[in-house]
Structure formats: C-alpha cells, structure tokens
Amino acid sequence: MELSAMQPRHILFLCVANSARSQMAEGIARSLAPPGVKVSSAGSSPAFVRPQAIQVLKEIGIDISGYLSKGLDSIDAGSVDAVISLCAEEVCPVFLGKANRVHWGLPDPAGVTGTEKTRLDAFRSVRDELRSRLKVLFGHGKET
DSSP states (O other): OHHHHHOOEEEOOOOOOOOSHHHHEEEEEEEESTOEEEEEESSSSSOOOOOHHHHHHHHTOOOTTTTOOOBBGOOOOOGGGGGEEEOSSSSOOOSSSSEEEEOOOOGGGOOOOHHHHHHHHHHHHEEEHHHHHHHTTTTSSOOO
C-alpha cells in the first residue's frame, strides 16, 4: 500500500458531517497506529457523532463516546501529511494542505433507513471495512 510505505506522522480522515465514517476511522486508527502517529478527523459540515458509530466501535472494544464532530478549520493543515477521504455518494470536502491524498469511497451508514438492526448492520459493515484497511495500513496484516 502506497500510504503505508510513506509512514505518515499525522493522518486526517475526511467526510462531510464527521459523524460516522471519519469518526469510526479515527477511533480504529488510534487503536492501531504506532506511537507518535497523530490521527484526526474532520468534515466540511460537522454535525454530531452518531450513536450507532459509538455503539458498533464499543462492540470491538473502542470507545469514541467522547469524540466531537470537527470542522476543517480546527485542523492544523501544515501538520497533516496524509488525508484519507471516505465519501462515496456525496461531494468530499477539499483539503488544501500539501498532504498525500487517498480516497476510500465507503457508503454512508447514516443514510441507511429501515429497522435499527438494518441501520446498525450498515455501520458494522463500514466499521469492518475500515478496520481491515487500517490493519493493512499500519502493518497488522489482514484481518483474521
């Protein structure tokens, strides 16, 4: 993976609301990243952290209940050397820093309708995909 070879020191996950995908990515990445790697997330229209994102990460032992949605203006662009955008069906925020960019287009689980189980399963699916990709990024191999 090109990004892992770069060994970034500050990774920023971006999506629109900073409420689901980027929050889950931040929590998972913080649990896997080596010491000294800073992990952040932000959105172009920050909202709130979705309770389903908190719940499905808690299922795998990661607590993001204290996380807040943040806007791009809260990030020191000069310190970011890798940006991973997670938008799929919506327009991703633009990051104007000089960081390397990677796009992981993942569906927004917050947009899924139906039963609570259906909605949670959508969050679990995105969580598991993020976890798998981040394990590879941080050299933990494939998910078992």
